[in-house]
Amino acid sequence: MNAVTLRVTADRTKCCGAGMCALNAPDVFDQDPDEGLVVLLDPKPPHELHRAVHDAVGLCPSSAISVEEG
Amino acid sequence: MTPAGSPSTVPQSEILAVPAARGACPFDPPPAYAQARDRAAITPIRLWDGSTTWMLTRHADVRAVLADRRFSADAGRPGFPFVSAGRRTLATTNASFIRMDDPEHARLRKMLTGDFIVKRAEALRPRIRAIAQDLLAAMTAGRDHADLVTEFALPLPSLVICLLLGVPYEDHAYFQQRSGILLSNAASAAEIQTARAELTRYIKRLAEDKRDRDEDDIISRLNRQGTLSADEIAAMSLLLLVAGHETTANMTSLSILALLQNPDQLARLRADPALIRGAVEELLRYLTIVHTGVARVATEDVDLDGRRIRAGEGVLLMINAANRDDRAFPEPDALDVERDARRHLAFGFGVHQCLGQPLARVELQVALEVLLSGLPGLRLAVPVEDVPFRHDMLVYGVHTLPIAW
Structure with missing residues (x-):
C-alpha cells in the first residue's frame, strides 16, 4: 500500500485550454465549456490516479498544473 | 564552450539549406536534420532568401523553446524566420493569433477554446462516425478502387469544420483550392496574397450574412462577441477553416499509407481496434506533417548548450526531427502502434499548442476505425514510388492516394 498523497493545483491564468489534462486524467481535470480552461475536479486524487496525474503534468503545454507529494 | 557568434558568421558553403530534401524513406524527415541532431543542439541554417537562422532538432530543446516566453511567435518582429516567400506574405498581413504573443494571443484564443474542449470533441464522435461511414459507402458503391484523398480524407474534416464554423460545405471547391495555395511553399507571394484576399472576402461576406440570423456556429458566436473587428x-x-481540414486530411491519408507499408503494425490494429487511440499518437509522432519547422524569434539573449541565441535572432524548431530523437523515443524511426508516444510535439507545445487537437484526435481515430473495419482488403493501387508526396507544401502528406479493396 502506497501512502504517498498528491496535492494537485491548477493555475487558470497559465492555462491555454489545450485539454491534455482532461484527456489524460479525466477524473481529476475537466475544462470549463466557455473558455476551455482547466477545472480541478479532485485536488487530492486517490493513489490509482497518481500516474495519470503525473502524465497530465508532463503533457501540459503551459505548465498550468502542478503536484506536491506529501 | 563554443564562442557565441551568430548564424551569419558561419561560412555560406558550410551552412545547411532548409528545408532540406528527404531521403529514401518518404516517412522519415530529411537525413540532414538527423545528422544535425546527432552533432549539436543548435545548427546554423540558410533559408530560401539567403538569410541565416538557427535550427533546433532535439526533443528536449524544441519542447523547452516552444514553452519559453522569451521566444516570440510574432512574425512582425525583425529576425523572424520564414521558410518561403509565401510564409512571409501570409504571416505578416492580417495574421491570426498564432502569430501573436500573450496577452493579445490569449485574449483571442480564449474565444475559441471552449469550442474545442475534449468533451465537446467526444460529443461529436457519433456524428463524425456517421459522416465517415457515409463517405465510405459513397466511395465503395459499385467500385473496387478510389483516391482516398478526394473521396474520404479531405471531405471528412472539411464537412466537420464547416459544420462547426457554419460554412456551407457546397463551397468546398472554392475554399479547398485556395487553402491549397495558402499552404504551398511553391506558390508565389502574389498567388498567396490573391488566395488570401479571396478567402478573407468570402468569410467576411459569410459573417456579414450571419449577423441577422441567430445561428449557433462559431462564426455567428464571434459576431455576437461584440469586441472583435471584421478583420479579426x-x-x-x-x-x-484552413487548419481544420488540411492537417487532418493529410494525417489520414499518410497514416493509411504508413500502415499499408508496415503490414505488421496494420495487422496489430486490425486484431485489436482498442489500440487505435494510441496508434493515432504514434502516427502523429512518426509522420509529423508540419515538416518545415515552427518559427520563433528570441526577444532576449538566451544561452542554449553553450551557444548564445541573441535577441532578434530567429529559430526554426524542427518538430519532425524532435519526434525522431532517440533521447525521447527509443528506436524512433520504427512505427510502433503500441508505444506510448504522447510526448510527441506534432501539435506543438507551449501556449500555442494546437487548439483543435481534441477534434483532430477524434477525427483521426474515427477515420482509422471506419476505414480498417470497412475495407478488410485495403491495399495500395499503385507502386509506392508513384504516390505523389507533398514535398512542396507546408503540410506534408500525399496529393492523391490510389487505393483498392
Whole structure:
C-alpha cells in the first residue's frame, strides 16, 4: 500500500485550454465549456490516479498544473 | 564552450539549406536534420532568401523553446524566420493569433477554446462516425478502387469544420483550392496574397450574412462577441477553416499509407481496434506533417548548450526531427502502434499548442476505425514510388492516394 498523497493545483491564468489534462486524467481535470480552461475536479486524487496525474503534468503545454507529494 | 557568434558568421558553403530534401524513406524527415541532431543542439541554417537562422532538432530543446516566453511567435518582429516567400506574405498581413504573443494571443484564443474542449470533441464522435461511414459507402458503391484523398480524407474534416464554423460545405471547391495555395511553399507571394484576399472576402461576406440570423456556429458566436473587428473575425475563422481540414486530411491519408507499408503494425490494429487511440499518437509522432519547422524569434539573449541565441535572432524548431530523437523515443524511426508516444510535439507545445487537437484526435481515430473495419482488403493501387508526396507544401502528406479493396 502506497501512502504517498498528491496535492494537485491548477493555475487558470497559465492555462491555454489545450485539454491534455482532461484527456489524460479525466477524473481529476475537466475544462470549463466557455473558455476551455482547466477545472480541478479532485485536488487530492486517490493513489490509482497518481500516474495519470503525473502524465497530465508532463503533457501540459503551459505548465498550468502542478503536484506536491506529501 | 563554443564562442557565441551568430548564424551569419558561419561560412555560406558550410551552412545547411532548409528545408532540406528527404531521403529514401518518404516517412522519415530529411537525413540532414538527423545528422544535425546527432552533432549539436543548435545548427546554423540558410533559408530560401539567403538569410541565416538557427535550427533546433532535439526533443528536449524544441519542447523547452516552444514553452519559453522569451521566444516570440510574432512574425512582425525583425529576425523572424520564414521558410518561403509565401510564409512571409501570409504571416505578416492580417495574421491570426498564432502569430501573436500573450496577452493579445490569449485574449483571442480564449474565444475559441471552449469550442474545442475534449468533451465537446467526444460529443461529436457519433456524428463524425456517421459522416465517415457515409463517405465510405459513397466511395465503395459499385467500385473496387478510389483516391482516398478526394473521396474520404479531405471531405471528412472539411464537412466537420464547416459544420462547426457554419460554412456551407457546397463551397468546398472554392475554399479547398485556395487553402491549397495558402499552404504551398511553391506558390508565389502574389498567388498567396490573391488566395488570401479571396478567402478573407468570402468569410467576411459569410459573417456579414450571419449577423441577422441567430445561428449557433462559431462564426455567428464571434459576431455576437461584440469586441472583435471584421478583420479579426475573418482571420480567426480562416485559421480554423484552413487548419481544420488540411492537417487532418493529410494525417489520414499518410497514416493509411504508413500502415499499408508496415503490414505488421496494420495487422496489430486490425486484431485489436482498442489500440487505435494510441496508434493515432504514434502516427502523429512518426509522420509529423508540419515538416518545415515552427518559427520563433528570441526577444532576449538566451544561452542554449553553450551557444548564445541573441535577441532578434530567429529559430526554426524542427518538430519532425524532435519526434525522431532517440533521447525521447527509443528506436524512433520504427512505427510502433503500441508505444506510448504522447510526448510527441506534432501539435506543438507551449501556449500555442494546437487548439483543435481534441477534434483532430477524434477525427483521426474515427477515420482509422471506419476505414480498417470497412475495407478488410485495403491495399495500395499503385507502386509506392508513384504516390505523389507533398514535398512542396507546408503540410506534408500525399496529393492523391490510389487505393483498392
